[in-house]
Amino acid sequence: MxxxxxxxxxxxxxxxxxxxxxxxxxxxxxxxxxxxxxxxxxxxxxxxxxxxxxxxxxxxxxxxxxxxxxxxATQEQAFTGLDLYNKYGRSVNVLILDVDETLRSTGSTDNEIPRDTLNMLTEFHDDGIPIIICTGQTLESVKGFAIQGLGSELIHSGNLSIVYETGIGVFTPGHGARTKQLLYEDLDEDVQAVFEDIRGRILSEAPENLRRGCHLQGNEFNITMKPNFDTASTAAKDVIDEALVYELDLLGDAISGLGQVDLESETVSEWTRAYYAEQDPEIRSVLESEGALPDRDATDVSSDLEDILERLDIGYYEGDAAEIGSLELSKVVGVEAALDVLDIEDPFSIVMGDSKSDLRVMRWAGENDAGIAAAPEHASQSVLEYVEATDELVFDQGRAGEILRMVYALNRFAESADS
Structure with missing residues (x-):
């Protein structure tokens, strides 16, 4: 005391x-x-x-x-830092940070990372703490704002890594041949074939209202449909809901084309919808509202189809994006690759994020005694439930810097205890 x-x-x-x-x-x-x-x-x-x-x-x-x-640090941030030090007994030695709606927010930061947050990131960098930016964005998009906000010197310091497109690749400047790792190249040929098939026709075969209302994000591997309307607007929500159904059917058709599932293409698409509806309540809700939820029990899906589906991921972000990715290439896989390049053998991180892909990293950190989790107040319900059940590190929209200050306090207590 x-x-x-x-x-x-x-x-x-x-x-x-x-x-x-x-x-x-x-x-x-x-x-x-x-x-x-x-x-x-x-x-x-x-x-x-x-x-x-x-x-x-x-x-x-x-x-x-x-x-x-x-x-x-404020008094509250300092006391929280001390509580966390007493609980975990060690300092944070790596930052794992989502970007959109975490470090920056369209609702309160005009889609820019606040100066206070950028300044704290620079402080951690000066203390020798590696930073892993972990995002669903494309590499070029992330590099652009990162250099603008943090500066080219920090980005190319050798102590920062970018996990992009939710884990399909890792970019760590200053590490020679390991600077850019294309993790998707290690995927099974059948999985790669599905992505190649869908990417080649997703817009050309889309209904006219989707071609007019959506665009394909410039991904390196993942397939992401984005709205041509303001994010989270009614029009954006409507077109992304429709895009989700379209992507599920296109996925089923591409899988059917592999010739490994002895079912008609339309039937495969129905099972695909049912499978992902069972996996994600949000997807089920969209399919129900679109009148596209098939009368099929997902537990009865054939083993040959399930073998493929369980390796693929459908990302739904209301009014923002509908995405096809690979569960074999998650943010967790990307983070592990980044830690390896940065030579961090015993990580204890602060993981900050708002979506289900971030939740996987949070759970990985918790299960491996590799860190603590924080989320903005507007994060998805499953993320908030996890964060509130662990250390209750929920911050106001656009105020990620407050969590960084709390971590700064935690590290100061750890340093003073070690000295």
Missing amino acids: ERYDRLYRLYSDHDTDTLRALQNLVDLFPLVESPVALDRWQEINEELAAGKAGIDDDFSEVGETFADLATR
Whole structure:
């Protein structure tokens, strides 16, 4: 309890709000050559240093740690960090981060990663903590915003990896022949044939309203239909629901074309719908609303068809995307490949995300004592249930930086305990 008592005294006896404000000014102060601006920047630094020195003097052997905490974490974040350290007894040594609706949000951050979040990521990088960006986006899309937000130096530092298209590939600049790994090249030939078949005709054979209302995302391997309307709008929801049904039928037809299932193409498509409806309540709900749920019991699907379906993944994101992927190429597989390249043998991560693909990484981390999980308040229900049942690290929309500050506090406590 002594550490909790001292931590409480830190925030009650010292003006930590001012210290955090000063630190934010130092971090975000624009680089200008104006003498007036530079003089003010120097004044801010001096005031910050004086405040930290007062804390250092007040808390003797933990003074440096507490002074650092005061400039980065609120009282709540610091106490949460201490709770987590006492629970797990170690520091976070890798960040595993989803992007869309996690680091950035169309609802509150204008689809840009907030400066506060970017600054904290830079702090972790400066501390030598590797960063794994884990996303469903294409590689080029991720590289573009990452370089713009984090800077080319950080991206090419050798300590950052990008798991893209939900795990079909891993890009880790600065690692020679291992810089780019195309994980999909290791898939079974039949699975690759299904993707090649669908990709070659998904738009050309689509009904006119889907051709007008959707576009095919520029994926390297996964097949993703996106709406030509504002994400989450009524029009986007309607066209993506229809696209989901279309993709399921096209998948069934492609599987039938392999010649390994002794059923008519239309029948295979019906079983395909039934199979994925059984796997995912959201898909079932869409099929029901579209009048496309077949009267078939998914438990009766033939073994030869199930053998193929259980290797494939259907991703449904309401009003945003309908996607065909491979369950053999999940974010978990991509993360494991990234950890290998980054040479992290004993990971303890913070996994942040909002979707079912992120939930798989969270569960992997939990089952392997490899980290803790956090999610935004608008995450899918299954993600929220998992996060709330573990450490309750749920953050407001667009406020991922708050979790990063909590992790920063956790790491400071771990460092002080080891010293």
